[in-house]
Amino acid sequence: MYYLFLIASKVIPWLPDWLINSMAQSGGWVAWLVATKAREQATQNMLHVLGTQVLDTPQGRKKLHRIVQTIFRNNVFNYLTMFSLPARKPERILREIHVEGREHFDAAIAHGKGIIISSAHIGPFNYLFQWLAISGYDFSIPVEPLKDQRMLDLISGLRSKHGTHILPIQGSAAMRTIFHKLRENKVVLIAADRAIEGQSSEMPFFGANARLPVGVAHLAKKTGATIVGASGWHAPDGKMCGRFFPLSLALADEQRMDTNELQRAVVALMEQNIAAHPDNWLAFAPIWTERPVRARQAMVMTNL
Secondary structure (H helix, E strand, C coil): HHHHHHHHHHHHHHCCCCHHHHHHHHHHHHHHHHHHHHHHHHHHHHHHHCCHHHCHHHHHHHHHHHHHHHHHHHHHHHHHHHHHHHCCCHHHHHHHEEEEHHHHHHHHHHHCCEEEEEEECEEEEEHHHHHHHHHCCCCCEECCCCCCCCHHHHHHHHCCCEEEEEEEECCCCHHHHHHHHHHCCCCEEEEECCCCCCEEEEECCCCEEEEECCCHHHHHHHHHCEEEEEEEEEEECCEEEEEECHHHHHHCCHHHHHHHHHHHHHHHHHHHHHHHCCCHEEECCCCCCCCCHHHHHHHHHHHC
16 A cells, blocks of 8 residues: 555646546545445444434435435545645645635734644645645644555655644643644644544534544543544535634633533534534544445435
């Protein structure tokens, strides 16, 4: 896999946009077809988001089918744009993504205690990360370690091309760096939809118990940092979009001091953003503690 990624990082930057878009379409369909376990898990996850009533009508079943296929296409597109980042000039990146809600982000910066961006794995996040760094924000992303260190180095190099800082989560050094960044009023992203490292807890998510990370709320409570929500999506016209949302600054003072209230606000905003753009949520791993009641019926659909 490493050598495939290495070759892609050398070739993709030289390809025209129309070919990259075509590769995303065809590659997404192939991935959907052959990655049966990922397809089944994405379908189960989407049943929680849409509700099992989506299976009651032909239109609903087609909708579920279409959304899961689009998730794979968007995932392939994200990888292709990641490979192309070194060849994309800053002004082009700023031109190709439309970002809303910057005023909420700047209000958090003015608060002076650091910013924690809370986001699901949704939309063209590689581009949104680059937008932050190019726009002059000191921005860091903690990432999970990989078995192949060469792969981690390659991906980190691509994502940090325009100034994003990548922090592999290995030992206590990464946490010390995160605390240091926040004390200096810098920006750190913490994913809120997948428990990898650190504390997690079972909590309601789209009406059913899921195991979700609680790092955003706990880190904000310890450091006093301001939480800002973020989301992204691929618009129907092909435009890449991102948006920032006020989160902790939208709460009352006593709520900002309560870890449980912060966590509920994180989850509620994440539900809102995923529900608004379900085909942009790149969730291929188990999140809920139980399968949907009608999961078997949905599994039949994944083979249609």
